[in-house]
Amino acid sequence: MAVDxxxxxxxxLLDMQHSGRLSYIDPGLYDDARAYVEKRKTDYYDLKNPLESRMxxxxxxxxxxxxxxxxxxFSVRTRQVLDLAFQQAEGQYASKDEARKMLPEERAMYERIISAIEECREALVHGEAAPFGGDDAAAVGRSDEADGIPEPRGTPAVPAPRPARSPYALVHIRSDVESFMGMDGRTYVLKMGDIVTLPENxxxxxxxxxxxxxIRLNK
Structure with missing residues (x-):
C-alpha cells in the first residue's frame, strides 16, 4: 500500500508538471493521503524502540x-487554478474542460479569486466601489481608532497587512518540550517521539x- x-x-505530480494543465484527480486523494500518514504514525508509535530501529x-x-x-x-494545482481564474477575469479563453476538473474546494477558491479581481478592478480602475468593503474595512477602521490613531480625512483606509505564512518543516521530537506558540499562532505541546509539522522558524x-x-524529505 505504501509503495502503491x-x-x-x-x-x-509528474503528469501535472509535464502537461501544464489542470487534470482530473480522485476526489478522495487528499483524504487517502492523510489517512495513510496517520496510520504510519500509529505504526511508528507501536514500535518498541522507534528511535533506534531501522523500521x-x-x-x-x-x-x-x-x-x-x-x-x-496542492501547490501545482493551486497555481493552475490561479491562472484559470485570471484568464476568466480578463475575458480571455478559459478551458471549460479544465474547470470541470476542479475539486469542490478548488472551484470555491476559483470563484472567490475571480470575484476579488473584479471587485478590485471596479474600485481601482473605475472608482465605482470600495475594494473588499463591509466588515473587513470596518474592522480595520475600528482597529485604528482603538490604537488612538486618527484616520486623516479624505484618505482611504489602508488594509492592515496580514502576517506572512511561515513555511513548515516535518520534524521528529527528541525530547519533551514545554508548550509554546508557533509563528503560525498555534500553541504546540510536544513530547519525545512525536512527528509533527512546525513553522520552519x-x-x-x-x-x-x-x-x-x-526530517529531510525525499522525492
Missing amino acids: LLEKLRQM GSLIIEEIGSVTETVQEI NADVLCEHDIALN
Whole structure:
C-alpha cells in the first residue's frame, strides 16, 4: 500500500508538471493521503524502540515523502487554478474542460479569486466601489481608532497587512518540550517521539538545540 500510494502520487505530480494543465484527480486523494500518514504514525508509535530501529527510520521517510508530494500536488494545482481564474477575469479563453476538473474546494477558491479581481478592478480602475468593503474595512477602521490613531480625512483606509505564512518543516521530537506558540499562532505541546509539522522558524530553533530532528524529505 505504501509503495502503491507514493508511486501514484509521484506519477500524478509528474503528469501535472509535464502537461501544464489542470487534470482530473480522485476526489478522495487528499483524504487517502492523510489517512495513510496517520496510520504510519500509529505504526511508528507501536514500535518498541522507534528511535533506534531501522523500521522507525523507514516509516519517517515514508511519512515525509508522502507529505511533501501531496503538498507539491496542492501547490501545482493551486497555481493552475490561479491562472484559470485570471484568464476568466480578463475575458480571455478559459478551458471549460479544465474547470470541470476542479475539486469542490478548488472551484470555491476559483470563484472567490475571480470575484476579488473584479471587485478590485471596479474600485481601482473605475472608482465605482470600495475594494473588499463591509466588515473587513470596518474592522480595520475600528482597529485604528482603538490604537488612538486618527484616520486623516479624505484618505482611504489602508488594509492592515496580514502576517506572512511561515513555511513548515516535518520534524521528529527528541525530547519533551514545554508548550509554546508557533509563528503560525498555534500553541504546540510536544513530547519525545512525536512527528509533527512546525513553522520552519520554530523547527530551526528546536533543531539548533538538538531538541528536534528535521526530517529531510525525499522525492
